[in-house]
Amino acid sequence: MDIYVTELWMDHALRYDHMSPCKFNLSLNSEILDQIWKPNTVFINSKAAHIHKSPFKNVFLMIYPNGTVWVNYRVQVKGPCSMDFSAFPMDRQSCHLTLESFSYNNQEVDMQWTNWTDALSLLKKEIILPDFVLTNYSTSIERQVSRNKLKFDSKLETSGGYLPIKYCY
Template identity: 50%
Template sequence: MEKLWQPHVCFVNSKKSELHTSPTPNTFVMIYPNGTVWINYRLRVEGLCYMDLSLFPFDVQECELILESYAYNAAKVRLKWRDWDPVFSYGSRARLPDFVLSNVKWAKNSFFYAAGQWDQVPLS
């Protein structure tokens, strides 16, 4: 893994992120015959979510996670969701105590920093 180039994608609006490491880092690498490399990490991410609880317990909250490369701008790394089933399918296992995960949306944006344009792929 240390010898593979990686785009260094991060959650730019997360409060905390950590790689699962029980008993070793949960990393999956697959190399396809055409040379495509797929690296999959199992992460725990605590995202920022502004909540309006004035209608609790009948409220609806919308939270967003934004992914972007922290090391490379769009001239070096382009981020996009796959055309088919881009995020995941959520079923009965996506239920949390007292919460229901519904209506997952994804998009693609550009953000301009002093060092250039970066691709962002938000998930809400």
């Protein structure tokens, strides 16, 4: 699945508002990310994940005068899906992705879905995958003693009619 991951955090070491900047923000090359602090967010249950490189690394980095860092990644991720074919060919599948900070606990990084917009507002209204249609999705936070886990759950249904014909001929 191809997705965009957006992260926002505050890094006081990157503040430049005291310099009376003439620019409201700085758009920087993704190579700068290697030189600044990051929350080290990972998909802890993915089978594989990588940042697209077409033709360059698909990362957007912006820093605001108050030290807010905004990063967008275009990521291809393969997550686990509970494949239940008991109702084949009209089956439903559940897929789950879980994100957390790999290197930091809740005292250092408090993972949250945004509260200023629907966490998945950029999703198309209807997403059709080969043989499946995304019928529902939800987000949640699993709060634990040491870390918060961001969860994304999706429900997929077999595309009606197409699959039986495909396998009959």
